[in-house]
Amino acid sequence: MEFEELEAQVESFRAGIAGRQYPPGFQLFDSMIATDAELAAVEAALGTQLPSKYKRFMQVFGGGVFSFVELLPVRSSDGSDEDLFSVNLGAYAVPDFVAVAPVGTGDWWGFVSEKGVCREQVDFLDHEDGTVHFQFSDFLQFVLVKGLRVAS
Structure with a gap:
């Protein structure tokens, strides 16, 4: 999936919810935007390069609540x-x-890192036995399906 496709889906989702009333304090999007410096610092601290689609998403949409999924800022x-x-x-x-x-x-979605580079795919980590299972081909597909609940 390309980033422009995700942006169009987000725009369509937002148009579909425009005018709806939600309880006070309820947010569908948190938008904790990441800077280049923050992304570089976390890559250095973790010793791995994050996927490019993930980094772009974090710079445009950010972490926190993204409709139906919570993303770590x-x-x-x-x-x-x-x-x-x-x-x-x-x-x-x-x-x-x-x-x-x-x-x-207690389980997590995330990226497997090999030799200092994260795979593009999003995997599911089972906290009970430590097994990792393939879930999505890339981060944009993950947020489309889990966040916006759009079938891929």
Whole structure:
């Protein structure tokens, strides 16, 4: 999938929800935008190069809530929330796996890293047995299906 296709789907999704009333404080998009410097810092700290589509997404749309999926921001705005640094360098970090989105069950969606470069595909990490399972061909397909609930 190309980035322009995702942008068109996001625009269509936003048009479809325009005018709807939501409870106070409810947000469909958080938009914790990542800077080049933040992305470079997390790549250096993790010792791996993140996928280009993921990086572009984080620079345009950002982390946080993206409709029906929560994405880790690169850097927490106040340091108290989970972000790429705290999750992937913390006590529960998994070697050669970069977690980018919680599943909500203790499992994670993320990227397998091989020789300092993350694969483009998004995989599912099962926290109980540590197995990794293929889920999506790239990050844009992942956010389209999980975030916007558009069939791929």
